[in-house]
Amino acid sequence: MKRTPANQRLALSTRCIHGTGPSPDATGAIVRPIYQTATFAHPGVNQSTGYDYSRVTNPTRQAFESTMASLESGWRALAFTSGMAAIATILELFKPGDHIVVGADLYGGTHRLIAQVSAKNGLRFSAGQDTAAIIAAIRPRTAAILVETPSNPMMRVIDIAATGEAAHKAGARLIVDNTFLTPYFQRPLELGADLVIHSASKYLAGHNDTIAGLAVAADPALGERLEALRSTIGGALAPFDSWLCLRGLKTLAVRLERQAATANGLADWLRHHPGVSAVYYPGLSDHPDYDVSQRQASGHGAVVSFRVDTAARAAHLLSAVRLIQFAESLGGTESLLTYPLTQTHADMTEEQRQAVGIDGRLLRLSVGLEEEADLRADLRAALG
Ligand SMILES: Cc1ncc(COP(=O)(O)O)c(C=O)c1O
Structure with missing residues (x-):
């Protein structure tokens, strides 16, 4: 009912x-x-x-x-x-x-x-x-x-x-x-x-x-x-x-349309960066769950997780971003970069983290409402 x-x-x-x-x-x-x-x-x-x-x-x-x-x-x-x-x-x-x-x-x-x-x-x-x-x-x-x-x-x-x-x-x-x-x-x-x-x-x-x-x-x-x-x-x-x-x-629809479009662009850009070894975003056609996502959702959201080549690069990125802020949470107007290992998922056991793939090289980006070109420039400069 x-x-x-x-x-x-x-x-x-x-x-x-x-x-x-x-x-x-x-x-x-x-x-x-x-x-x-x-x-x-x-x-x-x-x-x-x-x-x-x-x-x-x-x-x-x-x-x-x-x-x-x-x-x-x-x-x-x-x-x-x-x-x-x-x-x-x-x-x-x-x-x-x-x-x-x-x-x-x-x-x-x-x-x-x-x-x-x-x-x-x-x-x-x-x-x-x-x-x-x-x-x-x-x-x-x-x-x-x-x-x-x-x-x-x-x-x-x-x-x-x-x-x-x-x-x-x-x-x-x-x-x-x-x-x-x-x-x-x-x-x-x-x-x-x-x-x-x-x-x-x-x-x-x-x-x-x-x-x-x-x-x-x-x-x-x-x-x-x-x-x-x-x-x-x-x-x-x-x-x-x-x-x-x-x-x-009241602004959910316009925010999500824009944030998801920017996330899609950044996911594609990130996977071509030499310092990035994997990108996890269901809007990418090679994501293992792409077909299910296409079937059951009308968009793929605005969170992009990615793995860089070394933990040192991850640490550098977190301190070098300027527009994007190193903070927990997601879904807001400001883009945030989160380090699941020490922030959102710190209380999981090492074994649990390993089983899902959370390590010192993994980052989670919540894409906000800033201009995509500005976010890309910030990531490019901070990724080195
Ligand atoms: C998927 C998901 N569910 C639940 C929560 C918990 O929500 P809150 O922080 O509002 O208590 C979070 C927080 O990050 C989350 O990402």
């Missing part, structure tokens, strides 16, 4: 701007107000305006959530204080003894959550490198499959429809982290996933200025269970951050 609000007929880029309809404010304000309030007055006993306490519901947060439910073709979207808060709350859906298959290549924070929190809570995990290995890892007690596609940082693409089918056959849920592509390029719920995750800190908010997370459920029962968990645990996104996300969403 899918929610089909009247505005679902509008193009996705239009819904990014008008997702929740006109502001309810009687002043006619074009931009929705920020309801910066902790609590709401009751008209009388057993009466409510629909809002009681902002940990549970808040109109600004709801506006962001209903826009995202529409964009992801989901039933219910829930905004969290971070992507990690969303993932941690989702993992509370499961009970001790449940088995979860994860993609081997995942954001390092998700690895840390699994290893340091969920395992102690009795959840069991297996990892698979690609679609076939993930499906092969399903066991009788598998309750869920959790994948990023494309994955962070190796840019592997998982076949969502095939994985969803295998999960459902086993009575398990498919959870897809859609941070790298966003609903503008990929809508996992339409392909059979049950839950979508976002680090909204990335493309959804889009300006490197806020931390936020999101879960979108395909069906009402799952949405209600998650909402009850969030109200109890307390990871709901604050009104101002919800407003920043709504504001960021």
Whole structure:
């Protein structure tokens, strides 16, 4: 059962701007107000305006959530204080003894959550490198499959429809982290996933200025269970951050078009550079998952990982870039270069890192909105 609000007929880029309809404010304000309030007055006993306490519901947060439910073709979207808060709350859906298959290549924070929190809570995990290995890892007690596609940082693409089918056959849920592509390029719920995750800190908010997370459920029962968990645990996104996300969403389509076009150009340029030994970008026709990516997404995103010939060149590049900044994160207006070994994936074991290919020569570039020629000149000068 899918929610089909009247505005679902509008193009996705239009819904990014008008997702929740006109502001309810009687002043006619074009931009929705920020309801910066902790609590709401009751008209009388057993009466409510629909809002009681902002940990549970808040109109600004709801506006962001209903826009995202529409964009992801989901039933219910829930905004969290971070992507990690969303993932941690989702993992509370499961009970001790449940088995979860994860993609081997995942954001390092998700690895840390699994290893340091969920395992102690009795959840069991297996990892698979690609679609076939993930499906092969399903066991009788598998309750869920959790994948990023494309994955962070190796840019592997998982076949969502095939994985969803295998999960459902086993009575398990498919959870897809859609941070790298966003609903503008990929809508996992339409392909059979049950839950979508976002680090909204990335493309959804889009300006490197806020931390936020999101879960979108395909069906009402799952949405209600998650909402009850969030109200109890307390990871709901604050009104101002919800407003920043709504504001960021308005330009999602134009940002992603431009960022992906620049990323495509830089990926192609990087692979011809003599100091670069490999480029990982699913938009390159020789990427191992190019066909799946073409089939299930309308764009390949704006993250380009690459390996240089020596760790010394990687270290030099990180300190020599001028326009591009050496920093964690991705998806914002400013281009960032990340060193997964010591930053995003530092808490993985050496064995786990080796299995996916994270070493001292690997870099992850998040392509921002700067002019491609300026970014190329910066990389050329810093690569030496
Ligand atoms: C793919 C992915 N998922 C989840 C997260 C966690 O999100 P947050 O940093 O908003 O907690 C990140 C963060 O980098 C990420 O890259």
